[in-house]
Amino acid sequence: MKKMGIAVVLIALAAGIGAPFFSGLMMERILNQSVEDINLMYAEAGSDMTLEVVGYHRRFSSSEIEWKINLGALRAFYGIDELVFIDRAEHGFLSVRSITSLEKNKWFTDLVNNKLGGKNPLDIQTRYEVFGNIESTISLDAFSVENSKDVLDILPGQIFIQVDKKLQNASSMGTWKGMAVPGKFKMDNLSLNSKTNKVSAYIWQGDFTVLADYIWVNDPQKEMELSKLKCDYRVDFDKEENLLSIGMGYGFDRLKSQQDEISDAFVRFGINKIDAQGYEDFIKTYSQMVSHLMGDMAGTSPDEVKERVGEQLGKLAPQLLGVSEKFLKKGFEIYISDLQAKLPQGEIKGDLSLGLIKDMTIAQFIPIVMQPGAALDIFSLKSDILLPHGLVGDNQMLLAPVYPGMQTGLFLKSNGNLTHKAQTRDGKLFLNGQEVLLN
Numbered sequence: 001m002k003k004m005g006i007a008v009v010l011i012a013l014a015a016g017i018g019a020p021f022f023s024g025l026m027m028e029r030i031l032n033q034s035v036e037d038i039n040l041m042y043a044e045a046g047s048d049m050t051l052e053v054v055g056y057h058r059r060f061s062s063s064e065i066e067w068k069i070n071l072g073a074l075r076a077f078y079g080i081d082e083l084v085f086i087d088r089a090e091h092g093f094l095s096v097r098s099i100t101s102l103e104k105n106k107w108f109t110d111l112v113n114n115k116l117g118g119k120n121p122l123d124i125q126t127r128y129e130v131f132g133n134i135e136s137t138i139s140l141d142a143f144s145v146e147n148s149k150d151v152l153d154i155l156p157g158q159i160f161i162q163v164d165k166k167l168q169n170a171s172s173m174g175t176w177k178g179m180a181v182p183g184k185f186k187m188d189n190l191s192l193n194s195k196t197n198k199v200s201a202y203i204w205q206g207d208f209t210v211l212a213d214y215i216w217v218n219d220p221q222k223e224m225e226l227s228k229l230k231c232d233y234r235v236d237f238d239k240e241e242n243l244l245s246i247g248m249g250y251g252f253d254r255l256k257s258q259q260d261e262i263s264d265a266f267v268r269f270g271i272n273k274i275d276a277q278g279y280e281d282f283i284k285t286y287s288q289m290v291s292h293l294m295g296d297m298a299g300t301s302p303d304e305v306k307e308r309v310g311e312q313l314g315k316l317a318p319q320l321l322g323v324s325e326k327f328l329k330k331g332f333e334i335y336i337s338d339l340q341a342k343l344p345q346g347e348i349k350g351d352l353s354l355g356l357i358k359d360m361t362i363a364q365f366i367p368i369v370m371q372p373g374a375a376l377d378i379f380s381l382k383s384d385i386l387l388p389h390g391l392v393g394d395n396q397m398l399l400a401p402v403y404p405g406m407q408t409g410l411f412l413k414s415n416g417n418l419t420h421k422a423q424t425r426d427g428k429l430f431l432n433g434q435e436v437l438l439n
Helices: 004-043 072-076 104-115 276-295 303-316 316-325 363-369 370-375
Strands: 050-058 062-070 084-092 095-101 122-129 135-142 144-145 149-156 157-163 168-179 185-198 204-218 222-239 243-259 261-275 331-341 346-356 379-388 412-414 416-426 428-431 435-438
Touching: 004 062, 004 084, 004 303, 062 095, 072 276, 084 370, 104 157, 122 363, 135 428, 261 276, 276 316, 363 370, 412 428
Parallel strands: none
Antiparallel strands: 050 062, 062 084, 084 095, 095 122, 122 135, 135 157, 144 149, 149 168, 157 168, 168 185, 185 204, 204 222, 222 243, 243 261, 261 331, 331 346, 346 379, 379 416, 412 416, 416 428, 428 435
């Protein structure tokens, strides 16, 4: 028994001594597989960005890795060709911890040495679990940057990012104290949360939320204060129907300017039942267009690139319109919901949805121009809006019929407000309770 006990102790001791070496092996395997997976994802998305491990020096209990991101066509947008990272890792028993440095990026070292007094405000640490996730914590210390006119104060922040080894699930959580240009701009206390999982190279379903406590802008034209800003974004994927729904919400507690004040504002808008294959084709085409355009602008300043890309995409709109035709399936719906806001003149509320009741092509919409009643065989509509009368007054474009088949205006006066209700039902359009004769 004593010999067996000694053998067990010796085996455990050997395993403990060898654990850092094993952890280092596993980290190298995880890192190389992650690079392959990310490059495949970039390729599937039509991007020419790539990751590359330049050098991997693994020792018994530590490793040093140099890797880089080749920006591809995006180099024209950012003005740099690549981002180079140095990871210095310490092997643990069941995990590896690394510290990442940007010391081989001249643009970064110039910023630190010439603008920040040699103090690097950025700290990046990553933990690779041997049998689990990859977790990164990016921390930013406070610093200030001066130019000829202003001082930009950057406050501390931190973001925590977690992904699984197969890069199928990702989450993030971050806080940032904000930034300021004294006398001109201030932004306080930002936070973000996200949780997503991969459906395809183009589709990640899940939630993303950003909050900001306070934003203040003071320029020669206008002063503005915004408190408790909230933005959220959600993607849902129906695997059985191969459909997407995308929704976004924006709101704030108070917006005050020299002329206006709005409080308790919120609006949600989005698109339901998007054909997932059509969405992927659209995003892929758009990404390839942008990548091709920026690839032709190598050597151009980033500001000029933004301007020229915007101009060129306008010219390519017909091609994108053709791809987007795949969205026009039965059930496709665009909506605005939960609209609310309080103004000095009164309260605003509203909901609106417009959907397709059958599959369509772009050409099939053309007869509506000559025969408006045909729209009732294509669209479903429902809207409900309340406006304070003091906001728009007795605007006859809103209160009087503007089409021969209308029996009322778009809005009716009611208790100091303007109200609007419209709905399609049984092949007919009803506005404020009265049928509209479209033909």
